[in-house]
Amino acid sequence: xxxxxxxxxTARERVxxxxxxxxxxxxxxxxxxxxxxxxxRTYVGSIxxxxxxxxxxxxxxxxxxxxxxxxxxxxPLELNR
Amino acid sequence: xxxxxxxxxTARERVxxxxxxxxxxxxxxxxxxxxxxxxxRTYVGSIxxxxxxxxxxxxxxxxxxxxxxxxxxxxPLELNR
Numbered sequence: 001x002x003x004x005x006x007x008x009x010t011a012r013e014r015v016x017x018x019x020x021x022x023x024x025x026x027x028x029x030x031x032x033x034x035x036x037x038x039x040x041r042t043y044v045g046s047i048x049x050x051x052x053x054x055x056x057x058x059x060x061x062x063x064x065x066x067x068x069x070x071x072x073x074x075x076p077l078e079l080n081r
Numbered sequence: 082x083x084x085x086x087x088x089x090x091t092a093r094e095r096v097x098x099x100x101x102x103x104x105x106x107x108x109x110x111x112x113x114x115x116x117x118x119x120x121x122r123t124y125v126g127s128i129x130x131x132x133x134x135x136x137x138x139x140x141x142x143x144x145x146x147x148x149x150x151x152x153x154x155x156x157p158l159e160l161n162r
Contacts, residue, residue: 011137011151053136056092070092071155
């Protein structure tokens with residue numbers, strides 16, 4: 001059994017946080033990001049709440065809509081707590 | 082309609098290539114990687130053939146099994162062609 005502490009947040013947490021941050025920086029609503037990435041608005045909301053086990057193709061679509069590389073959405077978080 | 086050329090390979094291509102490389106470096110078969118990551122052997126094979134739209138949780142499990150960060154599996158490829 002392989003167990004490893006995930007530093008920098010889980011993949012879901014990373015994508016959620018980066019989406020929110022980039023969306024805010026670009027002044028985009030969840031709805032407009034959803035439209036640009038051809039996903040449903042409520043789906044984007046649930047990704048930002050870490051509720052979804054998003055597929056690579058959809059993470060890629062979100063990255064393209066935000067004009068960043070997919071690796072930017074998976075970059076480790078600086079967790080200060 | 083948002084279209085952007087993906088430099089460094091698509092997400093599927095990146096994960097596929099990095100999996101193969103890391104697996105070879107660590108001397109792991111697809112079967113042993115599958116076992117460590119609690120996925121099915123044929124599933125790991127299809128990921129390495131870019132056939133699967135893998136979910137973040139599964140990419141994370143593969144990263145943990147290989148002892149790398151998930152962002153390492155999504156790092157841009159150096160494509161020389």
